[in-house]
Amino acid sequence: MRIEEKVAFLRKPDSYPDRPAQVEVIKTHMSWVFLTDRLVYKLKKPVRYDYLDFSTLGARYKNCEREVHLNRRLAKHVYLGTVPLTLEADGGLKLGGEGCMVDWLVQMRRLPADRMLDVAIREGTVSAEDVRKVSQVLADFYQFSPSLAISPAEYRRSFETDIRSTLVELSDSRYALPGVQVDRLMAAQRQFLTEQGDLLEQRAREGRIIDAHGDLRPQHICLISAPVIIDCLEFNRQFRTLDPVDELAYLALECERIGAPVIGDQILAHYKKAVRDACPTELIAFYMVFRACLRAKIAVWHTMDHDVEDHQRWLSLARTYLDQAERYVHHG
Template sequence: MDTLAEHRRRVAALQHVQAWPQPVEQVEVIETHISTVLLGGDYAYKLKKPVDFGFLDFTRLGRRHYYCMEEVRLNRRLAPHVYVDVVPVTEDASGPRLDGTGEVADYAVKMRRFPQAALLGNRAQRGPLEYDLIERLADKLADFHAAMPIATDPLYGAPERIGQRALENFEVLERNFTGQKQVARLRRLRIWVQEAAQRLAAAFARRQREGHVRECHGDLHLDNIIAWDGELAAFDCIEFAPDLRWIDTANDIAFTVMDLHFRAQPVAAHHLLNAYLERSGDYNALELIPFYSVYRALVRAKVDTLSLEKHCGTLETRQVMLEERVDRYLALAEYLARPDPAHLVITFGVAGSGKSTAAQALVERFGCIRLRSDIERKRLLGFASHAHTDSPLGGGAYTHAHTQQTYARLRTLAEGVLSAGFVPVVDATFLGRAQRRRFAELAEARQAGFAILALEVPPAQLRLRVAQRRARGRDASEADLSVLERQLQQRELLDAGERERTIVVPAQATDPAD
């Protein structure tokens, strides 16, 4: 059994460039509570500290080797170009060496070194994260979750364990916060978590039965995600505690959404959640997103508090630090726990009128959930969102029967979004009055507000937009000029009652890309 003293001696020796297998000019060291990372030249070597915290035990060489292997295996799923191998740390008469030939004293995870500017956490400090980057991240995480194995252990994702784990965060927080405001906030949050865990118990169990508890990343905050070398990658997943990794996919994505909010990136947070749902089709996850977002905020608050307990000497200093950073997480948790006012929005407009652009604006500004007919129509037939069905006018994916089926699915999804406490924006043509009426009736039944976004664009401009979009070929819509002409002929204009609940969006307010 190794000691921390031996680990520190070994790390000090490995800071000499002669101990490295490739030429380096200098060696930098980064420490966490469970590992030490040595950085030199193009590579980084990560050694696990021989510590035992109960939830992990790295005190024996065999265990450190096993978890190094696990770290590489698991992280190659989302960062294959970062994780190189597991190499021995050897010792001979000349001292410790990385990937040497002497007796094995320890093991290290060898990684390609990336610039700190590549971290999304650092990029977020420099300004708003780019639209395309968030879109790519959503696609990558949705595809990752879809490919991961489904949990077979009934303890993973069990409702009682989810509630228990969420409530455990309060033990650390409540012993550190003494201010009246923070104590009251913690009391409100504890009550909310207890009630939400009970209310959602059936949903947790259903998600477990339906196969949404999978081998996820487990630690998807922005400082574990990089945009580097032309790739997006998530690294440093949880390898040491399987129950923190075998979780609901909603739990995994909620961490990233919460962290974007914390870093004052609400537009990116709203965009990421919507793009992830569109890619995955897992709109049932929405019911759990507020709970898991609050849970993740509480976890980060606890982690920061534990760090302050260790490094801040006086209680007074600790209280100042708690209020400056940790209380921000608690305030965010309260914000994320509040449901949106009940509203349902639909669009009204032919191809090229800017429906998707208008709906996306509501997503980014207000956190609405966009439900797009172009995507759901294809999903019902097993097509990817940007695939072409090669359907003839009025045939294939665009028969009357399949259109009715598509609108029925959109209505079901909208009802689920309302139940989850979010505002659905249904992005479809809604050319028929009967189609619009069914959604108005849904809003009335759910005691929700109802609004129609009417997109008004001159026919000549519509034709230009549709032609340009078809030429680009990057949109989910398959509408061409023949579809547009048919829609212009068949649309049923808004009646007087509908116009009272209509917001007119002029042509100049929507992007030609629709």
């Protein structure tokens, strides 16, 4: 069955057991998301890339189960489980039916949109207590996550590989990005690896590398009374194999991009104090340059998605990230 038929069914309010007044639909790079009055359902696109494979029903089921399991670490009561989409004997589709399985969806509780951190930043409604609570949730998560077994040399090499890949992607003439700037940023990162790569290796030696969230952005943090953090990067463990400071540097650059640099800085400072992590400022600056360039690469990838129409918006975002990276190189 084609995904278009599934999407058409899931757009209809009467397809859901609670009969919502309406269904909001969001299309992302890898999923279709359907929001009812109280719940959220996520349907994976049947796509395959170098870094993920949703091309089969079995693969999508495993990914849905993994998404629920991993996200319960930071949003225990939000992720309700997986729900089958079935083809019934009458030829119609049904959520949670007993007919022939045609797909699987992740089911979540719907969170208040105005309490997502990105919205709250733009509306000026983030309190000091909000920041303190989020900081504590993250510090506890990182402190009590078990270390992953990764050799110092392997950890350092992972950055060498990613920097090489990012350079190739951002240098592609189709994107018309400023080549001199791209070369300068990649050279700065390679210089860090040559001259101070031992700082990365030391993080692995100290057992700092964990199975983290993987996509810690303001739009994934909800400032309810007990903050929750959703949408971890479930489909590739390698992308979640991170130093907490790297992940928090990523959050800091995203907070800065939307106008609230102090929030990211405070969360990072809280973590360092709470877990007694004296991470060098030079390494934090490197992480921020690296993440900004990686985000630029992901932005240009969206222009290769046939479903994406506003290519200029993504290219403009890529240039914004490159400018951020340049500032981190110069000012740390």
